[in-house]
Amino acid sequence: MTTRDPTIPPPRRLKPWNAVERGLARVGISGRMLVLLAPVLWLLVFFLIPLAVVFGISLANKQFGRPPYTPLLTTDEGTVQLTLHLNNYIRLFTDNLYVAAYLSSIRIAAIATVITLLVGYPMAYAIARSSDRWRNILLMLVILPFFTSFLLRVYALTGFMRGNGVINQFIGLFGFEPLVMMQTDFAVYVGIVYTYLPFMILPLYTTLVKLDVSLFEASADLGARPIHTFLFITLPLSLPGVIAGSMLVFIPAIGEFVIPSLLGGPETLMIGRVLWDEFFTNTNWPRAAAVACAMLVVVVVPIMLLQKAQGAVVEK
Amino acid sequence: MAKRPQLAIDTRPWRDTANNKPFVRIRNVTKKFGDVSAVHEVSLDIYRSELFCLLGGSGSGKSTLLRMLAGFENPTSGTIEIDGQDMTEVPPYNRPVNMMFQSYALFPHMSVEQNIAYGLKRDGLPRAEIAARVAELLALVKLQDYGKRKPHQLSGGQRQRVALARALAKRPKLLLLDEPLGALDKKLREETQFELVKIQEQLGVTFIVVTHDQEEAMTLATRIGVMNQGEIAMIGEPTDIYEFPNSRFVANFIGSANMVEGVVTEDEPDHVRIRSTELGCDIYVGHGVDCAPDQLLWWAIRPEKMALSREKPEGLHGANVATGVVEEIAYLGDISVYQIVLESGKRLRVSQTNTVRGNPDAITWEEQVYVTWGIDAGSVLTV
Numbered sequence: 001m002t003t004r005d006p007t008i009p010p011p012r013r014l015k016p017w018n019a020v021e022r023g024l025a026r027v028g029i030s031g032r033m034l035v036l037l038a039p040v041l042w043l044l045v046f047f048l049i050p051l052a053v054v055f056g057i058s059l060a061n062k063q064f065g066r067p068p069y070t071p072l073l074t075t076d077e078g079t080v081q082l083t084l085h086l087n088n089y090i091r092l093f094t095d096n097l098y099v100a101a102y103l104s105s106i107r108i109a110a111i112a113t114v115i116t117l118l119v120g121y122p123m124a125y126a127i128a129r130s131s132d133r134w135r136n137i138l139l140m141l142v143i144l145p146f147f148t149s150f151l152l153r154v155y156a157l158t159g160f161m162r163g164n165g166v167i168n169q170f171i172g173l174f175g176f177e178p179l180v181m182m183q184t185d186f187a188v189y190v191g192i193v194y195t196y197l198p199f200m201i202l203p204l205y206t207t208l209v210k211l212d213v214s215l216f217e218a219s220a221d222l223g224a225r226p227i228h229t230f231l232f233i234t235l236p237l238s239l240p241g242v243i244a245g246s247m248l249v250f251i252p253a254i255g256e257f258v259i260p261s262l263l264g265g266p267e268t269l270m271i272g273r274v275l276w277d278e279f280f281t282n283t284n285w286p287r288a289a290a291v292a293c294a295m296l297v298v299v300v301v302p303i304m305l306l307q308k309a310q311g312a313v314v315e316k
Numbered sequence: 317m318a319k320r321p322q323l324a325i326d327t328r329p330w331r332d333t334a335n336n337k338p339f340v341r342i343r344n345v346t347k348k349f350g351d352v353s354a355v356h357e358v359s360l361d362i363y364r365s366e367l368f369c370l371l372g373g374s375g376s377g378k379s380t381l382l383r384m385l386a387g388f389e390n391p392t393s394g395t396i397e398i399d400g401q402d403m404t405e406v407p408p409y410n411r412p413v414n415m416m417f418q419s420y421a422l423f424p425h426m427s428v429e430q431n432i433a434y435g436l437k438r439d440g441l442p443r444a445e446i447a448a449r450v451a452e453l454l455a456l457v458k459l460q461d462y463g464k465r466k467p468h469q470l471s472g473g474q475r476q477r478v479a480l481a482r483a484l485a486k487r488p489k490l491l492l493l494d495e496p497l498g499a500l501d502k503k504l505r506e507e508t509q510f511e512l513v514k515i516q517e518q519l520g521v522t523f524i525v526v527t528h529d530q531e532e533a534m535t536l537a538t539r540i541g542v543m544n545q546g547e548i549a550m551i552g553e554p555t556d557i558y559e560f561p562n563s564r565f566v567a568n569f570i571g572s573a574n575m576v577e578g579v580v581t582e583d584e585p586d587h588v589r590i591r592s593t594e595l596g597c598d599i600y601v602g603h604g605v606d607c608a609p610d611q612l613l614w615w616a617i618r619p620e621k622m623a624l625s626r627e628k629p630e631g632l633h634g635a636n637v638a639t640g641v642v643e644e645i646a647y648l649g650d651i652s653v654y655q656i657v658l659e660s661g662k663r664l665r666v667s668q669t670n671t672v673r674g675n676p677d678a679i680t681w682e683e684q685v686y687v688t689w690g691i692d693a694g695s696v697l698t699v
Contacts (some may be wrong), residue, residue, distance in 0.1 A: 032473075038347075093651055106513075159649075212419065212421065214417045214418075214419050214421040215389050215421050215423060217408070217415075217417070217421065218408070218415070218417055218421035218422075218423070219434070220387075220408040221386055221387075221408050221413075221414055221415045221422075221483075222409075222414065222434050222435030222438060222482070222485075222486065223435050223439055223486065224409055224434075224435075224438045225411050225438075228438060232434070233423060235427055236425050236575040237424070245478075265658070282600045289545075
């Protein structure tokens with residue numbers, strides 16, 4: 001090894017970025033801020049501004065014309081008038097349709113989430129405990145449906161469940177009467193569970209795969225039968241995954257529109273469909289906007305509760 | 317440091333196999349993972365209240381053997397008996413065995429108390445009894461004030477003690493410990509070694525300890541089973557293993573040893589003479605060895621069994637004196653280890669106790685010295 005003469009200074013490296021950095025620092029912008037700026041701008045332009053527009057429309061009144069709602073700001077002889085109509089929101093509470101639709105959406109989403117959890121948990125567990133070689137194949141199979149459009153997959157389900165569909169033809173071979181599956185809540189549950197299953201499996205898988213196998217062994221060693229090991233060790237420790245997966249299924253399921261309208265019957269009442277009808281059938285944009293804003297509140301509250309619960313679990 | 321019992325014969329049942337029934341019997345156990353034998357034809361008897369150490373490098377099969385005792389792995393062939401009961405078909409949760417895991421495997425979502433109580437709750441003991449037992453165990457491992465804490469709020473040493481308390485909670489007949497001190501730093505490890513031995517003697521539980529640390533094994537064990545490539549290389553008390561290794565592997569694995577090759581020139585019932593070109597002298601061994609004239613064999617000697625001198629000592633039977641030059645000296649405080657180069661190029665490690673403070677007359681670098689040893693100082697090895 002050669003030792004360098006300490007009196008000779010080390011070779012200088014040119015750092016062109018240093019100049020840029022110094023320049024930006026002079027106007028008070030650090031690299032850290034630049035990195036944060038991109039998502040902030042994105043959210044501002046594509047989320048917050050449109051949301052504000054929708055909220056604005058929800059405070060207008062329906063009118064015929066283009067746009068089909070009254071302007072919030074009007075100028076009248078040099079004075080600017082701000083007119084806010086709250087009747088759309090009042091209507092949400094007075095008209096039973098909306099309250100019923102919200103409650104029904106939450107109920108359907110909750111039941112579908114529980115079914116998805118019951119179906120997804122064993123699958124996630126099996127993937128997490130499989131050998132390395134199998135694990136990647138199984139995970140790939142979970143993600144594979146995403147390669148096809150969501151809409152196509154829901155349409156494909158009708159092919160399975162309709163009167164002369166695959167399932168009825170199959171059970172017909174054994175002499176069974178055809179089952180009525182389409183246009184029922186059953187079909188909606190099948191649709192939601194099928195399409196949202198990967199969102200349940202993946203977070204469950206990530207928490208389960210991280211669990212140290214020696215914890216299960218320690219539990220068995222201390223005399224716990226497999227069912228007790230699951231109830232007292234596996235389940236509590238996978239709670240963060242259960243919460244995350246349930247959140248990822250429950251929240252979009254509340255506002256689901258495609259599944260109930262393609263698979264559900266006339267009695268399947270969900271807020272997404274009500275919204276669609278207000279917007280396109282009744283052309284009542286302000287009412288539709290009010291429904292959307294109220295839905296946001298309905299969805300945000302459980303998110304906050306769940307996140308709080310998850311925070312508590314993580315803290316433990 | 318394992319206390320030597322006063323009535324040796326009573327507490328060393330392995331010395332009297334005719335009258336003592338082994339507590340754990342491992343018979344011809346083989347475990348294969350695919351085509352690889354992790355454990356191969358191992359037979360081992362362990363007696364009640366023993367502190368038995370399975371010592372071996374990584375991949376020697378010691379952990380697999382322990383996991384088969386706990387029931388996490390099933391032997392491919394062979395049987396395991398604990399207290400006269402065949403364990404082959406018994407699942408882990410029905411075995412009278414508890415294990416302390418290398419990673420401790422404490423349940424992170426439970427407090428120290430809940431961790432210790434876990435096994436007792438599974439047995440459906442009444443609440444008051446569980447509480448009393450937990451308090452007793454916390455006192456045993458000196459963690460009375462930490463019962464409400466979660467494992468992540470404890471230090472490594474405290475976690476180790478919780479794991480020990482949890483494993484002892486159900487009063488197992490047999491406790492398995494997988495590298496129990498592996499995760500502790502050196503000082504804590506030395507303290508904990510004493511405590512572990514104390515607890516083991518106090519409770520009389522049979523311990524089987526897996527370790528790769530030979531010092532740990534020597535300190536803890538009543539007997540050691542040295543494992544190599546899935547097989548037991550030697551079973552014996554720590555002194556047997558160190559002083560009378562049965563093979564080159566054991567001699568090299570335990571402590572440090574100088575190993576030389578030699579040819580038998582005299583094979584008498586009361587002595588053997590071995591010619592070693594590596595040493596540049598003959599080796600006179602004061603006891604008979606099962607060998608033939610002209611047989612090639614190995615002779616191993618520990619560094620502390622040899623002496624250095626500047627003057628040529630009187631050779632014993634015209635043998636046991638090698639000549640060399642001091643190449644390196646490692647001063648360790650209590651002892652100094654000298655590396656001597658012999659004329660053949662063979663290097664010997666010789667350790668000398670530093671009995672004189674700051675000895676100005678100590679043998680130093682580049683000096684020519686004579687290395688000597690007693691007639692029974694080394695071990696003759698044929699395998």
